[in-house]
Amino acid sequence: MPKSSGINAPIHKIFPTPHPELLSQDRHRNRRKMARKFLPWLLFAQFLVMFLPGCQAKIPALIVFGDSSVDAGNNNQIPTIARSNFEPYGRDYAGGPTGRFSNGRIPTDFISKAFGLRPTVPAYLDPKYGIADFAVGVTFASAGTGYDNATSDVLSVIPLWKELEYYKDYQKKLRAYLGNRKARETISQALHLMSLGTNDFLENYYTLRQRRSQYNVDQYQVFLVGIARDFVKQLYGLGARKVSVGGLPPMGCLPLERTTNFRDENRCMLSYNEVSMAFNGKLKTMVAELNKELPGVKIVFSNPYYIMLQMVRRPSLYGYDEAAVACCATGMFEMGYACDQFNLLTCRDASKFVFWDAFHPTEKTNAIIADHMMKTALHQFF
Numbered sequence: 001m002p003k004s005s006g007i008n009a010p011i012h013k014i015f016p017t018p019h020p021e022l023l024s025q026d027r028h029r030n031r032r033k034m035a036r037k038f039l040p041w042l043l044f045a046q047f048l049v050m051f052l053p054g055c056q057a058k059i060p061a062l063i064v065f066g067d068s069s070v071d072a073g074n075n076n077q078i079p080t081i082a083r084s085n086f087e088p089y090g091r092d093y094a095g096g097p098t099g100r101f102s103n104g105r106i107p108t109d110f111i112s113k114a115f116g117l118r119p120t121v122p123a124y125l126d127p128k129y130g131i132a133d134f135a136v137g138v139t140f141a142s143a144g145t146g147y148d149n150a151t152s153d154v155l156s157v158i159p160l161w162k163e164l165e166y167y168k169d170y171q172k173k174l175r176a177y178l179g180n181r182k183a184r185e186t187i188s189q190a191l192h193l194m195s196l197g198t199n200d201f202l203e204n205y206y207t208l209r210q211r212r213s214q215y216n217v218d219q220y221q222v223f224l225v226g227i228a229r230d231f232v233k234q235l236y237g238l239g240a241r242k243v244s245v246g247g248l249p250p251m252g253c254l255p256l257e258r259t260t261n262f263r264d265e266n267r268c269m270l271s272y273n274e275v276s277m278a279f280n281g282k283l284k285t286m287v288a289e290l291n292k293e294l295p296g297v298k299i300v301f302s303n304p305y306y307i308m309l310q311m312v313r314r315p316s317l318y319g320y321d322e323a324a325v326a327c328c329a330t331g332m333f334e335m336g337y338a339c340d341q342f343n344l345l346t347c348r349d350a351s352k353f354v355f356w357d358a359f360h361p362t363e364k365t366n367a368i369i370a371d372h373m374m375k376t377a378l379h380q381f382f
Helices: 020-051 107-114 149-155 160-176 180-189 198-205 210-214 217-237 254-258 269-294 304-313 363-376
Strands: 062-066 138-141 190-196 243-246 298-302
Touching: 020 180, 062 107, 062 160, 062 210, 062 363, 107 190, 107 363, 149 198, 160 180, 160 217, 160 269, 190 217, 210 217, 243 269, 243 304, 243 363, 269 298, 269 304, 304 363
Parallel strands: 062 138, 062 190, 190 243, 243 298
Antiparallel strands: none
């Protein structure tokens, strides 16, 4: 047998190299076959990522700080008039009134569910819950509070520094419940979400004289951002590595502000909206700086401004009938105790309104805001 044939023959003699053009055609055919074979699985994988985010989540818990936008009932346990644990608040919530300033759920409830956690985030001071519940989600938020301690003094609510003290207490309980190692892992992987700042301007700066005598509006924004920066750094020092800093909504478009804007025929107050945008710009810069400064941290800026502005300007796109006034009572100025169950003017279908009371969104609006946050910022934590 010739040496050039058989098992000892050179490989190019046994399997001759095809003509380059034929080889190229074969490769294309093979690629098309592979694509047809794996395309269904690829589409299925994309479906899982898009529609079943919980199965991909790396977030073991949602830990929340802020004001009424994310308070699930902490104010029920303190002596303040800033409460909503009575009807018609919570009328579309399975458990009835809870202290959430809405007809139903608030954004953090939807965000928690999107991460595959609990469908709601309980209040830390609510006696119905314990550390087994808080281990996967908890809010320390207090309606009426802000970055500025002077803001929390207006309605005698929980200041931001006290929310941090509650968080430290929570960590002690979490270590006792999970053990030190597991508790550290939970804290480092948990999403720490902040949502506050509106009250600092509308309840404090533009209503009272003290801060206006100390700062112009730009200086006050810088003052507040400094507090926000220090707060995030304190969270970092306590083990947090994933943080969402929330921006301001278009404050001038809240029904309460439109009601008082007589000069401009009850349109949105542009000056307040400009303050919101400027403050959001400063927060966004702060977030970028802290991402560079703090090793191992991931901070995102979650901005509700533009999605809310779009809902206000073009409500019909979202199925709303009304954006200028709220559902509760006259919809022009009522919130808290002024929004009571006996007012005959309260709307029947809150889903037709952008706002529930003169300051807070409806459950439907909260769901849209949460979905926007997930798509534009929080998806980075999957």
